[in-house]
Structure formats: C-alpha cells, structure tokens
Amino acid sequence: MPSNMDLLSGLNPQQRAAITAPSGPVLVLAGPGSGKTRVLAHRIAYQIAHHGVAPESLLAVTFTNRAAREMRGRVESLLADSGAFRTPLIKLNLSTFHAFAARLLRREADRLPVTREFVIFDEADQQALVRQCLKELNIDPKQVRPAKVQAVISSAKNELIEPETFAAGTYFHEIARRAYQRYQQLLLSNNAVDFDDLLLYAVRLLQEHEDLRQKYRRMFPHILVDEFQDTNTAQYALLQLLAGDPPDLFVVGDADQSIYRWRGADYRNVQRFEEDYPQAHTYLLEQNYRSTQTILDAAMAVIDRQRGRHKKQLFTDRGRGTPIVLHEAYDEAEEGRYVLQTITELTARGRIRQGDCAVMYRTNAQSRAIEEVFLKAGHPYRLVGAQRFYGRREVKDLIAYLRLVHNPSDQVSFLRVLNTPPRGIGAKTVEALLEAGRNAQISPGQLLLRLLQDGAAAGKGLPAGRSAAALAQFARLMEGWVAARDNLPLADLIQRVLRDIDYRSYLEDGTEEGEERWENVLEFVRVAEDYAEVGLVAFLEYVALISDQDTLSDAQDAPTFLTLHAAKGLEFPLVFIIGLDEGVLPHLRAADDPEEMAEERRLFYVGITRAMDRLFLVRTFRRRLAGPSTVADPSRFLSDIPADLLEGDRAPSRTPEQASFERRTRWEDRSPRAAQPRFRSGMRVRHRTFGEGIVLEAKILRDDEELTVEFEGAGTKHLAASFASLEVLEG
DNA sequence: TAGTCTGGGCTTTTT
DNA sequence: GCCCAGACTA
Numbered sequence: 216m217p218s219n220m221d222l223l224s225g226l227n228p229q230q231r232a233a234i235t236a237p238s239g240p241v242l243v244l245a246g247p248g249s250g251k252t253r254v255l256a257h258r259i260a261y262q263i264a265h266h267g268v269a270p271e272s273l274l275a276v277t278f279t280n281r282a283a284r285e286m287r288g289r290v291e292s293l294l295a296d297s298g299a300f301r302t303p304l305i306k307l308n309l310s311t312f313h314a315f316a317a318r319l320l321r322r323e324a325d326r327l328p329v330t331r332e333f334v335i336f337d338e339a340d341q342q343a344l345v346r347q348c349l350k351e352l353n354i355d356p357k358q359v360r361p362a363k364v365q366a367v368i369s370s371a372k373n374e375l376i377e378p379e380t381f382a383a384g385t386y387f388h389e390i391a392r393r394a395y396q397r398y399q400q401l402l403l404s405n406n407a408v409d410f411d412d413l414l415l416y417a418v419r420l421l422q423e424h425e426d427l428r429q430k431y432r433r434m435f436p437h438i439l440v441d442e443f444q445d446t447n448t449a450q451y452a453l454l455q456l457l458a459g460d461p462p463d464l465f466v467v468g469d470a471d472q473s474i475y476r477w478r479g480a481d482y483r484n485v486q487r488f489e490e491d492y493p494q495a496h497t498y499l500l501e502q503n504y505r506s507t508q509t510i511l512d513a514a515m516a517v518i519d520r521q522r523g524r525h526k527k528q529l530f531t532d533r534g535r536g537t538p539i540v541l542h543e544a545y546d547e548a549e550e551g552r553y554v555l556q557t558i559t560e561l562t563a564r565g566r567i568r569q570g571d572c573a574v575m576y577r578t579n580a581q582s583r584a585i586e587e588v589f590l591k592a593g594h595p596y597r598l599v600g601a602q603r604f605y606g607r608r609e610v611k612d613l614i615a616y617l618r619l620v621h622n623p624s625d626q627v628s629f630l631r632v633l634n635t636p637p638r639g640i641g642a643k644t645v646e647a648l649l650e651a652g653r654n655a656q657i658s659p660g661q662l663l664l665r666l667l668q669d670g671a672a673a674g675k676g677l678p679a680g681r682s683a684a685a686l687a688q689f690a691r692l693m694e695g696w697v698a699a700r701d702n703l704p705l706a707d708l709i710q711r712v713l714r715d716i717d718y719r720s721y722l723e724d725g726t727e728e729g730e731e732r733w734e735n736v737l738e739f740v741r742v743a744e745d746y747a748e749v750g751l752v753a754f755l756e757y758v759a760l761i762s763d764q765d766t767l768s769d770a771q772d773a774p775t776f777l778t779l780h781a782a783k784g785l786e787f788p789l790v791f792i793i794g795l796d797e798g799v800l801p802h803l804r805a806a807d808d809p810e811e812m813a814e815e816r817r818l819f820y821v822g823i824t825r826a827m828d829r830l831f832l833v834r835t836f837r838r839r840l841a842g843p844s845t846v847a848d849p850s851r852f853l854s855d856i857p858a859d860l861l862e863g864d865r866a867p868s869r870t871p872e873q874a875s876f877e878r879r880t881r882w883e884d885r886s887p888r889a890a891q892p893r894f895r896s897g898m899r900v901r902h903r904t905f906g907e908g909i910v911l912e913a914k915i916l917r918d919d920e921e922l923t924v925e926f927e928g929a930g931t932k933h934l935a936a937s938f939a940s941l942e943v944l945e946g
Numbered sequence: 947t948a949g950t951c952t953g954g955g956c957t958t959t960t961t
Numbered sequence: 962g963c964c965c966a967g968a969c970t971a
Binding site: 278279280311312313314337338357360362410411413414474475477478577578579580634637639640641642643644681682759760761762778779780781802803804805814818840 | 957
C-alpha cells in the first residue's frame, strides 16, 4: 500500500518508531510541542490503513470533548489523504473517559442500581445533596463545610474507595463517612450518578462481571490514551480492565504537564504503567516543533527547579527568536490595558492576527479586569469557559427543569424548580411533600404526578388550601411537559416550559442583569436547537459533561482569554501570562504543600510552552486578592528564568509607591544566582521563636534564599534566610 | 409566603 | 469584594 508512506512522511525517527511500534503496551513520553497528538492520530490511522484494524475496534480516550473532536478530524483527514478511507469514520470510538463510561453504564444499566435513564449530577448538585445529608445527620453546615465533604467523597471515589471501606480516623472523616453513605443512597433514590460514579461504576461493572470484561475486551482490542499523566486511580483501573490479554495499550503523556492532581490525577501512573507492563516499549519525543529556543530555555529553567523528575532536553530548530518580555503593571486595570495595547501594536503591522493571541491566567476571576478593559475599548475577545455559562443560575434552572421532565425522580432538580419562579410553595409545604414522599416510598416528583391520577387518595398528609392548589398546578404543568417530552423537538419543549412558567417576566426585572439573564436563556435555547436530532437524553449528557475547553472556537478572529488549565494542549503564536504574583501564581492555597507547589510550577511550565513565537509575562504591583488591594510580591517562578532570556519593559512610574517598588525589583540588573544556597530540604534547623524544624523547600529568590520550614511547634512557615537567622543543626 | 437584610464565609484549577 | 444561607420583617 503506497499510502503507508504518506502516513509516515514528515515525521521524525522517534515519532515514526512510536507510530509503527508493534502491538502491545507502548508508552510515549513527549515534551510539549513534540507532536504527541500527531503521533496518536497517526498511530490510529496507521493501524487502520496498514494493519487493517477495523475502526470500531479502536478505543481512543482523551480528557476533553474538544480533544476528541480534533483527533477525529485529524485521523479522518489522514486517512482521506492516504486514499485508504473515504467515508467518515463514524465508527471510531473517540471520547472522553467520562463520556465513554457514561455510554457503558447506559448500555449495561440492568446490572446497575440505577436505570438507563439516570442523570449525571454536577458539582453543584453534589453539594446540594451533601448539604441534605449533613442536615439529616444534624451537622451544622458551618462547622463541617459541605464543599469539603463533597471534595472528600469525590477523591475517595477517584481512589475507588466506597463508603464501607472509607477510613474514618478523625471526627471530620467520620462525618464524611456517614455523609458518603447517605449520599450514595440519595443519589440512587434520585436515579442519579455523579461525575465520579461514572468511572467508579464502570470499574466495578468490569471487575465484578467476567462476561462484561470479555465483551468489552473483544469490542476494543486496541486502546489509546491521550494526556496519560492526568489519569486518576479509577481511570487507570478502567484502562487495565479494558486492556485485553495481550494488552494493546498505547499511552502518551508528559509528567511535567500533570496539572490535575486536585482531581485525583496521579502522574505516577506513568511509572505504574512501566511496572505493570514491563514488556512495554517506551519512546521519548524531545524535539519541539512549536516554540523558539528562548521560550524552551525559559520553560526548562522553570521546570528544572523541580526535584525528583527526570530531565528532558527540549530543543528546536526554530532558532532563538525574540526575548521574553517581562512587564510590571501597577494594578489589574493597567495589566489589562498593557495587554490590549501590546496586542494592538503587534497586530497593527499585519503579520500577527488577533486570533493568534492568548491571555492566560491562574484563576477565572482574573479575566474580569481584562474583559473590562477590552469591553470598554470595544475590542472583541473570546472567553473560554463553559462553567461560566452552564453554572449561571438561569441556565441551571432551565437544566433542572429539563432533568425533571426527563426524570421525575430527580429530587435535587425538583426542589430547585418547585418554587422557581415563586408560585406560592413555601418551606412548610416542601417539608410536608418530602415527608409524604418518604411515607409513600417515592420521590416527591412522582408523588405529585400520581396525585393527579388518583386524586386526593394519594395526597394524604399533604397540606390543603392555597398551597395544595399551587402544588396541583405545578403537577399539571409537569404532567404536560412529560407528555410532550417525546413528541416535541427539544427547543420547542424548552420554549413551552419557558412559556408555561413565564420565566421571561421572572428574569426581566428592569435591570441590566435581568436582561443579560434572559439573553443567556435564549443562548441556551440556541444550543438546544443543535441537539434537536439526538434528543433530550443526549442533550442532558452533553450539558453535564461539557468542559471549559469545549467552548473554544475559531469562529472569530479575536484574542482568547483562558485559564492555564484550559490552555493545556493548545498553542498560540503570542501568549500573555498575567498575574505572575505570589498568591496568584503560585496560588495562595499551594503555599503550605510542597506537592501542590510543584503543581503550580508545572502549571506555569504548561503556560510558557503554549507560546510559539512571543511570550509576555505580566505582573501587577497592587492586586486585590480578597478584600482591599494589597502590594503583591513577584512570583517566585519569575526568578527562575535566566535574565538573559528576558527583556525589561516597565511602565512609567505613576506613584512614589510604585517608583520605590521598582527600585527594589530591578529585573534587568538582577543576577540570576546572586545568593549562594545555604539550605537544602531535609535539613534540621533552629529558629529563635519557632524552635526546631525541618526545611521542606529552599530556593534562591533574587538575592535571598527563601525557605519553607516545618516547625515542630509552630507549623509550616515561609522565611527569608537573611532575616530568619536560622541555625543549621544537621543535614 | 416573599422579599429584604445581614452576617459570615470564602476565596483554584474542572470532567 | 462577592456570594450565599439563614434570619427577619411585611
């Protein structure tokens, strides 16, 4: 087949070797911009075109729908170009872990404690449920925070720990254990699963049912995984269960780009893979095709400060390129103006398009200041962030209505919409309704529906009078929607709900905000129109599993604003990373945990390596984190970048305050290694007031050494070596 | 029952 | 500075 040549042309020897590697476990360790995704796409195409593998027997897993979509496009065009395939490869199984698991669960629902129609609860729903559990357990939600309990439950699930095996060593964990137990029961009575259950149930199904295991192994004898470093325990277990014997498991990843630890991801799965599959072939991709050498050098300088990783040498033949620009703004507004101004200047020459530019930040909240500047200037931009849209109150309300229509047992949704907009159903009535539901052993939604059918008989225990009328009216609405559910196109169904509840006049209260909320509703209807074909179930699933990255579109030639997390896997000719301040990047929350601090560093590394040609690092002198604005210190990561890669570009001084600040931080004359390291992690030290402790982390910061010390009595402290006068005891 | 108020809590990243 | 939950009042 001459087409094989096309599939391998233009690839470097390492890439080629990985793509043509014999079937079996394969690990591709790939630096940023080294053509990781390309290798994956070529591998798929090569298997199909060269080895005659049936497309439907391949399962490729990614972390976002966007990545899956892109991969599909690439594979299809590769195969089309090579003349091997003409029809679109609809049979190719390319999806996210969660979407794949959801499909599996629906197909095998008869072995699950939920029905095929289960709904997927998102984080807000989960918290609502946890809140309910705590209430039942008579726990004050102020003492034990529902969000924290939810997080604990979630990470337990990601570790495949179920309520029965949940270890309760502390008071908090005992509460969490009981809440977890009740939480699972409540999920079932809602006919719902949460994000984590998707994976957990999938793993359990395959563990417990030999026949299913065989079935899926036969179905997908070839498995490929993107961003393998971001798999968590449940995902890894799922892969192992799916991988047949002999396993044909092709995984690509980069431990340096692991940024989802907080979601249970464990980059040590890369090592685990090598241990579990000692016969695995490993390929290393180091040549970078994306960035200039200057950008790569900066990235390496940042990541090399990380201990306990194996060093990669990133190189390119793109040449040195332009120095990285470091800019200090006075405050967030000026930060925004600087970004806008720079983009305007650079694009004015015509070589760079607006859409080539990206602005990246640590937290979503940071986008606000930038957006304001752009809005005021009438300059268009693209904002990446699905959560922002789907997390809005009005959108969540609508989704809850739809979920209720789809699944009247969904109590969380039911309670959300029962009195939204207000229709005279107050707390007392709700309480009575819940009680009646408990007595009748059915969900309150079902109870209401039944009430209509057999009249007052089932309504025992429900309040009479005004609220009864309100309840009956709501029940009639519900009944109407459920009846219309299967006959009406999705968008029409939504329109009908909107009309029935007169949602528009509820939202439009004359304020600009109300106007905006209604706009969002209309936007939501537009999205639903695209799902007319596939119907309500698929739409709800789409809405539940959407990710921020999925909202990125190329439709508009405008700069993109996105979080560093959302930026993973993307590239832009021109990148701004803003908010390079202590407390922002690295984030405050990471300060007392070396593992988390390491992840902040990797996050910065991911950001740097998104840039192809130009990189702008921006920080702010005054910043509002919470409450009043305070003076921020420059990010510790900045001092890891060698000065010769940087170009100073400071705004003119505006205030004496700033001028004095600039005198203190002279980037251009800063020598990168001014101070000699005196401390190492693991050293025992003594401090005058804090007593004895162990150095957790020591790093050179400008002309001082910054230490993180765990003191026996005083806890973890951050100290500047020159002030702290520490005595070294041993080490 | 609904709407307003206040006080407290809290701040990350997202499938 | 912002948001939410629960308390309070009409």
